[in-house]
Amino acid sequence: MSGKRHENLEYEILRMIKEKGQEGILQSQLWKLIKATSREGSRISMRLERAGLVERQRILHEGKWTYKLVAKKKAITVDTLIELPCGFCYLQEKCGAGNPLSPCTCPRLNQWVEREAGRKQDG
Ligand code: SF4
Numbered sequence: 001m002s003g004k005r006h007e008n009l010e011y012e013i014l015r016m017i018k019e020k021g022q023e024g025i026l027q028s029q030l031w032k033l034i035k036a037t038s039r040e041g042s043r044i045s046m047r048l049e050r051a052g053l054v055e056r057q058r059i060l061h062e063g064k065w066t067y068k069l070v071a072k073k074k075a076i077t078v079d080t081l082i083e084l085p086c087g088f089c090y091l092q093e094k095c096g097a098g099n100p101l102s103p104c105t106c107p108r109l110n111q112w113v114e115r116e117a118g119r120k121q122d123g
Contacts, residue, residue, distance in 0.1 A: 009036055010044050011097055011104050017054055017069045024070035026061060045069055051110070052117025085112050 012034055017025060031041040045067070048054040056067045085108040086092060095101045103109050 009034060009040065010047070011102075013041070013044055014048055014053060014071075017048075018071040020071070022070060024057065024068040027056075027067045027069060030069065050117070051113045053113070083112065085109055 013030065013036075016030060016033065027041060027045060028038070031038055034041070036044075045054065045056060048069075049056050053072060055070045055072055057070060058065060059068050060066075061068075085106075086095075086103070089095070089108075091101055095103065095106070097104070
């Protein structure tokens, strides 16, 4: 899979999971909607889970164990916003979905998300 396709899928998956709110969406339904293989989809959902953006809940559906994906609610504090790298980023105008530089591929933003996810788990 190309990096571009992977990046777009990741963005699309997160957007669709968020749209479902606390009801969430079954992995299998989501993969059908975005025409991804279960291997591609599972890899992305596990990455989103590691970043603390979604929760994978194991559930029994029509007699089979599967996962439901639910967006995590994150508490926003003033400290969190001050540390957000995009706030003072000189590359902001060139950055966006579909551009070579985007939030999906930015190492600085990725580090911030992982640090925030770690904080959330610690306390
Ligand atoms: S995602 Fe990265 S490159 Fe884009 S504005 Fe934020 S810090 Fe800058």
